[in-house]
Amino acid sequence: MIPRTTVDLGNEERNAIERVLSSGQYVKGQEAELLEEEFAQYQQVEFAATVNSGTSALHLSLLALNIKNGDEVIIPPNTFAATVNAIIFTGAKPIFVDINPNTFLIDSTKLEKKINMNTKAIIPVHLYGLMCEMEKIQSIAQKNNIYIIEDACQAHGAACKGKKAGVQGDLAAFSFFPTKNTTVGGDGGIVISNNEELILKIKALRDHGRINGQHVMPGLNNRLSEILAAIGRSHLKKLDKYNQNRRDLASCYEEKLRNLFHIELPTEPPNFKHVYHLYTIKAEKRDELQKYLKKNNIGSSVMYKEKLNELNYIKEVAGYQKMPINDEISEKILSIPISGTYSKDKIRFVCEKIIEFYS
Ligand SMILES: Cc1ncc(COP(=O)(O)O)c(C=O)c1O
Structure with a gap:
């Protein structure tokens, strides 16, 4: 069954598609670059890298942080399977921390007990549009020297004390799937960060491991197409x-x-x-x-x-x-x-x- 969007895609998005068709540039063009700039500006972060899904956003974030076999990554059990699958594909082990019975989000009071020498990262999942307790999670992560990748796939525009979901982790992953609060009218995603080096690595990983035309690491093809990026730019305004x-x-x-x-x-x-x-x-x-x-x-x-x-x-x-x-x-x-x-x-x-x- 094809998932139906609950948000409207109309004339502005048709014009966006037309713009790409007339340009003849379908991948690696300016629409994806502009979506990166505009989403980073919306989030008030410095850098962003578009990718072809929220799952890729999580997967490439983990790869960019060198998370691999033998490492452990903490997540809540109440999330979409993509969060855990992204971890398993790196070879790392997903470690669950139970949820808070009121918010249904990861219970930050139970986090520290699950941290050991192998723990490399926490993925707090801002489920249903509500942010996790990022201040508490950040202080635990800092104390234990572990990374945070925010799974903000369901939380575009959510905030706590004026800080938007996605700005407090080392990296944050968003999905633009058609049912999300904002969409590209297909599968798509984006990673944001204030760390330029990590975002450049994600840009290489999504493009066959290339930096400036040179293959410098093993990479995938996880780019976002221009038509989808153009729709995403239009939809983001709403x-x-x-x-x-x-x-x-x-x-x-x-x-x-x-x-x-x-x-x-x-x-x-x-x-x-x-x-x-x-x-x-x-x-x-x-x-x-x-x-x-x-x-x-x-x-x-x-x-x-x-x-x-x-x-x-x-x-x-x-x-x-x-x-x-x-x-x-x-x-x-x-x-x-x-x-x-x-x-x-x-x-x-x-x-x-x-x-x-x-x-
Ligand atoms: C919490 C969460 N994480 C990850 C994903 C994966 O995003 P995508 O479907 O764009 O790959 C989703 C999408 O439903 C999600 O809800």
């Missing part, structure tokens, strides 16, 4: 508007559902700006609720149903790691509709059906 709409819809949910004791709504801790990539609730009788919503033509999803720590291929490299909080939460969470373009009427209808189900 990101703040769409994020505001997501926040307004979240307030609408909050207003209608806050007194319903059968469900727990997402939290936005003080000083954090949530951008609601997903609106994920904890619900009693989750599976029945999901069926009821489906019967009323309301789509919802469980992100993530598969427990990564229980998947066989992950257990083979990392052993079984018990994650009690994540286990409990994965049985109850449900992501209900939200998007940059949905109306409040649509959300009110969803709320009506949820209230109807529990009464």
